[in-house]
Amino acid sequence: MDTALTAEQHEIRRTLRDLLARHTGPDAILAAVGTAEGYDPALWRRLAGDLGLSGLALGEEYGGAGCTATELALACEETGRALLPSPLLATAALAAPLIAALGTPDQRAALLPRIADGTLTAALALPGGSLATALGLTGDNLDGTWAGGGRAGGIQAHGEAGERRLYGEADRVLDGHSAGLLLVAAHAGGYPRSRTQLFLVPGAAPRLVRTRLTALDETRPLARVELRDTPAELLGPDDTADAAAALADAGRTAAAILAAEAVGTAASALERTVEYVKTREQFGRAVGSFQAVKHRLADLYVRVEAARSAAYHAAREPEAGPLALAQALEAARVTTGEAVQLHGGIGFTWEHEAHRYLKRAAGDELLFGPVHRLRDHAAHRAGLFGPATAASGVLHGAGVR
16 A cells, blocks of 8 residues: 655645644643633634644535545644644544534535634534444444433433424533534434434533533543533434444544544654653763663654554545554553653653653543454454354453453
8 A cells, every 4th residue: 555645745744743833832732721712722723724724624615625534634643743732633523524424505504614714613522421432433333322322311302303402411522611513412202213313502502511621631621511401403404314324434534533643642752752862861871872772762663653554544444443543542652651751750740741642642542442442343343253253252251351
């Protein structure tokens, strides 16, 4: 497979890296996460409005650039390098593809141009904080148990078409406290005919309560969304739309994009560590001159480059997205952990930025993993266990892993 980047793709990477180098840094990140939005609104306007990041993968008929998921993945790799707090992932990788796939012509025409120019941000609100399962990454999302099961729990939709109201709660909603639009997964039709559908809820809707949560990774703002008989609009023309299939399709592409972002995080942590061990001296020598340190850094380099290759492949072949995400999340976790270790005592301090990379890696795995479940579900989908799935369960029950 040819993974060479085009001139246009190189230009996207170079332009974005130069801009982020000028406008991000430890102090800038702290200031951004301390805002009400959880990110720098001025910088977001430049990224979305001037560079068109939020519309990279949207069609030109909606004001987008008409590019593919590969270009969006490259952009997210650069934002991952900078640990940039932004609504790019929630808006462009999760919400926009669902609106494009399920929305009516009027809904697409009303919402996608505003997403493309950055004036509208969006978030996917799922009950139970079940993002990975709902997207079909760590389990089958067809039975709807991730959405509360239909009888109780989750989010319930009441009323007739055009007059729907939602009642329930969603936890750990990525950028949910600040998004101008929420895509809410809710049960419709009552228990006998229950099916999970997606609904549009404006951020200013009545009886909508949003609370920003304290997250492990403060550059990934999470929120609790409470809907108390909140008016909503069904996404799509009627309730026959297959929301589970659309979520799974969007999940595979989002996994590839997130994998590229995790690779950017791991690569940046590794580069900073290499620079540090070149200058930090111990026993009269640079720490990086010791053979054991060289071996550890070489192993990390191989991990990061392998994960990058997998992410680029998945951006072109979304079916490989979950496995690429597993590899990238593992590379990010191992690399950022080693970065803290190789920085020595200073790497454990609150003032040094090494811990922010570690928190980003850990927080992403909590949201979209864990790694072993990503791999396990991918193996089942690929048919590696075939008809012997029950035997696999027996082996697990016997303590064989």
